[in-house]
Amino acid sequence: MRRALVASLALALGCGPVGVLLVLRRMSLVGDTMAHAVLPGAAVGFLVSGLSLPAMSVGGFVAGFAVALLAGVVSRITDSREDASFASFYLIAVAAGVLIVSTHGSNIDLLHVLFGTVLAVDDAALLMMASIATATLLTLAVICRPLVVECFDPGYLRSAGTWGGVSHLIFLILVVLNLVGGFQALGTLMAVGLMMLPATAARYWTQNLWVMALAATGMAFLSGALGLIVSFHYELPSGPAIILAAGAFYLLSLLLGPQGSVRTRFFPRRHLTA
Numbered sequence: 001m002r003r004a005l006v007a008s009l010a011l012a013l014g015c016g017p018v019g020v021l022l023v024l025r026r027m028s029l030v031g032d033t034m035a036h037a038v039l040p041g042a043a044v045g046f047l048v049s050g051l052s053l054p055a056m057s058v059g060g061f062v063a064g065f066a067v068a069l070l071a072g073v074v075s076r077i078t079d080s081r082e083d084a085s086f087a088s089f090y091l092i093a094v095a096a097g098v099l100i101v102s103t104h105g106s107n108i109d110l111l112h113v114l115f116g117t118v119l120a121v122d123d124a125a126l127l128m129m130a131s132i133a134t135a136t137l138l139t140l141a142v143i144c145r146p147l148v149v150e151c152f153d154p155g156y157l158r159s160a161g162t163w164g165g166v167s168h169l170i171f172l173i174l175v176v177l178n179l180v181g182g183f184q185a186l187g188t189l190m191a192v193g194l195m196m197l198p199a200t201a202a203r204y205w206t207q208n209l210w211v212m213a214l215a216a217t218g219m220a221f222l223s224g225a226l227g228l229i230v231s232f233h234y235e236l237p238s239g240p241a242i243i244l245a246a247g248a249f250y251l252l253s254l255l256l257g258p259q260g261s262v263r264t265r266f267f268p269r270r271h272l273t274a
Helices: 002-024 028-049 053-077 082-104 107-115 123-152 154-160 163-190 193-202 209-234 238-256 262-266
Strands: none
Touching: 002 028, 002 123, 002 163, 002 193, 002 209, 028 053, 028 082, 028 107, 028 163, 028 193, 053 082, 053 123, 053 163, 082 107, 107 163, 123 163, 163 193, 163 238, 193 209, 193 238, 209 238, 238 262
């Protein structure tokens, strides 16, 4: 439980700001696609070395990044939109990953890869998650300006120089890295949940980017803590409990948040009158 709690903190520190940037860049579904694209690489790592953290992590990173690059290349050399390319490669990747694990392992191995085991996180996995979170925060501190500009005016960034393409590529690497870290604890199917649900929830509370990132990080960590507590006392699976806690934060924000929520839509504030 202690290791799982520390893992939740490490994942929250990296996934919070990355998820917010995905939301602002309208790439939420791309994040979900890349999470599933990690599966065949992790499956190949499992096939080669069993449940080996380094092998599955390297394989997952290579597969996720390869899908991102292929989808980008296809959308640029053909008439296909980028979201359609991501969806196509994601379906191929999921099918290949499930096939590899199911034909060379047991159902328990497949469940481990798909859903993770946050309570089985060891010191090596914690070190990897902490390293990914540290690298993510340091890298975002360097490239945050072009990333923020691209959220609102990508045309200007392209006309100003080559930073747009470089920052986009680095950002995709950060997304894949955090998904690789997350799948060790939550599996490939739910790793993106701790990245996207707190980020979309934070959008309903503030319009300030940095406050939004802090709010997403805080809600991600609280989701991990609450999910672990609920799973401990009620003997529930920890991974789904964590994601459901994040979903509860999202629904609460959707209903009651001060920025564009259901409450502000049907019960707007009165405007000041002279």
